[in-house]
Amino acid sequence: MANVMTRLEPDTRAAARGLSDLTIRNLFIIPTIAFLIIFNVFPLLYSLWTSFTDFRASTTAPANWIGLENYRELLSDEFIWRNFTITAKYVLISVSGQVVVGFGLAMLLNRQIPMKGLITTLLLLPMMLSMAVVGLFWKLLYDPSFGIINYFLGLGKFEWLADPQVALYAVAIVDIWMWSPFVMLLSLAGLSAVPKHLYEAAEIDRASSLYTFFRITLPLVAPILMIAIIFRTMEAFKTFDHAYILSSQPTTELIAIRLYKMAFLEWQTGMSSAFAYIVLIMVVAITNIYVKYLNRAKAR
Amino acid sequence: MAEVKTTREVVMNRAAIAAVFVALIVMLTPIYWIASTAFKPRSLATTVPPTVFFEPTLTPFAKLFVRRSQMREPVDQETYDAAPWWEQLIYDDGESVVRNRRSGEITPSGYWDRYKNSLIVSIISTFLAVSMGTLTAYGFSRFKVKGENDWLFFILSTRMLPPVVVAIPMFLMYRTVGLHDTHLGLIILYTAFNLSFSVWIMKGFIDEIPREYEEAALVDGYTRLQAFWKIVLPEALTGIAATAVFCFIIAWNEYAFALMMTNRNAQTAPPYIPSQVGSGLPDWSVIAAGAFLFLLPVAIFTFLLRNHLLRGMSFGAIRK
Incomplete structure (x- = not known):
């Protein structure tokens, strides 16, 4: 790292007085990098090692090197594949739900609405509040006998969380409720950046509103919407908090929940480290795509 | 800029405003439900049909901070009168504050x-x-x-x-x-x-x-x-x-x-x-009171941050 940090072209002559720019830069940047290496990279190297062992943190038995055995076992375990399938389904439902609701809200708000600022802020509240604590109260809302959802929708004693077929949708609905505001916020920014003269031109040409939407609005909002979608995909992939609190059904066992159970309830430390690494590689891949889009959006 | 609005546009705009208000109500109902449950007596927290209008009480907040036990028989009038207002609220709900046997001190709950x-x-x-x-x-x-x-x-x-x-x-x-x-x-x-x-x-x-x-x-x-x-x-x-x-x-x-x-x-x-929501019958009004106090600072901060939310949520990528 030191090698990277030593080259610097002084762009002012202030280097002559006080600390040199080079020193200041290193002083400002290196502690952060070091902190992140010590508390993020180093632990990950450590768990890379444990992923090749049969280590269990609940016993004092020494760890035995077993090579790729954990990875082999995980990748051939059909239950793990089920966790991945559940997660993929969950991500698909919740992200598409968020895009529809969020973008729809943004389209509605992109007009002259009284008290628009206040309404927008109020609509953003769900995403700011604790997912764990608010998620918990959806248990109360979903309750088959006294929950308000069944009451207002007239669903009688509909089982949201106890029915294994429905529970995943119930968890995804909470996610949609929480994070649609995020898609809305980004879409609003995209919509407000569409030049007004394009709409005026379309109106002069007597373009249909459908045509205007698909030929003007959507293409111009697409880059920012894409950022929202990738970011939400990444986050939905990692969902833990409200899913873990709301449901203990095997049909809602997302990857993060399986990983948590494997590591902290079953104490299969070595195996869970290997699992964590598989997840890690997937997350890094999605992050890469995300950052690429971010930079592209910034460049505009 | 003078704009000529067609009847169709006016109708569309009204429909949009109506839709926004409906969406607002739907989106805020879960939050309203937490806040309102925090001010309900235990008996009204899980009623069928749900209680929307009620007389707010501070009982859940009084219960939140102390350890309590169910009372077998009602408290005698003398003790009740001598108790501070928040303890009277707890007595009213058929529970009593757990005190240290020797010092008589109140046992706090884990919340604080x-x-x-x-x-x-x-x-x-x-x-x-x-x-x-x-x-x-x-x-x-x-x-x-x-x-x-x-x-x-x-x-x-x-x-x-x-x-x-x-x-x-x-x-x-x-x-x-x-x-x-x-x-x-x-x-x-x-x-x-x-x-x-x-x-x-x-x-x-x-x-x-x-x-x-x-x-x-x-x-x-x-x-x-x-x-x-x-x-x-x-x-x-x-x-x-x-x-x-x-x-x-x-x-x-x-x-x-x-x-x-x-x-x-x-x-x-x-x-x-x-x-706190274990097996059995959780006291949702007390849990809601705890959640309310926990969520309140963030709700306030959200209003303070409103002009920076976009930048913050997009990691500084989108600034407007």
């Missing part, structure tokens, strides 16, 4: 300790993350760093990891060095978590401050550090405040690390509040 832990951990980690983040952001903003984008990507990537992935090795390390279930342990984790966020956001804010300001100061004989301290920091103050509020909210809301890295001593409110 968890709330205090949340405050300690969130405030300290926010302070650390924002101060380190601001310096690093300045470094990246003003100086040439070889492989700048790679470093920034590295910083961001540390934040994208699922908490469980980081928690497995951290748990083992913390256990070895005795940081498990300590405030310091959580503070370190939250600082690391927020540091990458604060570097990215602060870099955006600092990039917006014209370099000419500092260069003028350097010409006037300031050192680089003085220019940073006296010119850049005051200019970046709004950004720093917004970043700090964001970091505080993130740390305050964090659940997974707190669940895995703490048991009792350093446990924060997010894992504690759901643990």
Whole structure:
């Protein structure tokens, strides 16, 4: 790292007085990098090692090197594949739900609405509040006998969380409720950046509103919407908090929940480290795509 | 600009306004339900049909902070009259405050300790993350760093990891060095978590401050550090405040690390509040009271932050 940090072209002559720019830069940047290496990279190297062992943190038995055995076992375990399938389904439902609701809200708000600022802020509240604590109260809302959802929708004693077929949708609905505001916020920014003269031109040409939407609005909002979608995909992939609190059904066992159970309830430390690494590689891949889009959006 | 509105447009606009209000009601109902349940007596919290209109009471808040037990027989009038108002509320609900047999002192519930832990951990980690983040952001903003984008990507990537992935090795390390279930342990984790966020956001804010300001100061004989301290920091103050509020909210809301890295001593409110809903019949009004006090600061902060939400939620990528 030191090698990277030593080259610097002084762009002012202030280097002559006080600390040199080079020193200041290193002083400002290196502690952060070091902190992140010590508390993020180093632990990950450590768990890379444990992923090749049969280590269990609940016993004092020494760890035995077993090579790729954990990875082999995980990748051939059909239950793990089920966790991945559940997660993929969950991500698909919740992200598409968020895009529809969020973008729809943004389209509605992109007009002259009284008290628009206040309404927008109020609509953003769900995403700011604790997912764990608010998620918990959806248990109360979903309750088959006294929950308000069944009451207002007239669903009688509909089982949201106890029915294994429905529970995943119930968890995804909470996610949609929480994070649609995020898609809305980004879409609003995209919509407000569409030049007004394009709409005026379309109106002069007597373009249909459908045509205007698909030929003007959507293409111009697409880059920012894409950022929202990738970011939400990444986050939905990692969902833990409200899913873990709301449901203990095997049909809602997302990857993060399986990983948590494997590591902290079953104490299969070595195996869970290997699992964590598989997840890690997937997350890094999605992050890469995300950052690429971010930079592209910034460049505009 | 004069606009001629057709009847169709007026109708469309009215329909949009109506739809927005319906959406607003639907989106806010869960939050309203938490807030209203916090002011309901226990008997009204889980009624069929749901109770929407009721006389608000502070009983759930009185119950929230003390340990209570169910009373077999009603309290005698003398004790009731001598009790403070909040204890009378608890008596009214058929429960009594658990007291220490010898000293007669009230036994507090676990809530306040968890709330205090949340405050300690969130405030300290926010302070650390924002101060380190601001310096690093300045470094990246003003100086040439070889492989700048790679470093920034590295910083961001540390934040994208699922908490469980980081928690497995951290748990083992913390256990070895005795940081498990300590405030310091959580503070370190939250600082690391927020540091990458604060570097990215602060870099955006600092990039917006014209370099000419500092260069003028350097010409006037300031050192680089003085220019940073006296010119850049005051200019970046709004950004720093917004970043700090964001970091505080993130740390305050964090659940997974707190669940895995703490048991009792350093446990924060997010894992504690759901643990109150065990088997049996939970007292939802008391849980709602706890949740209400926990969510309230964030709700207030959201209003303070409203102009910075877009930037914060997009890691500084979109500014408007």
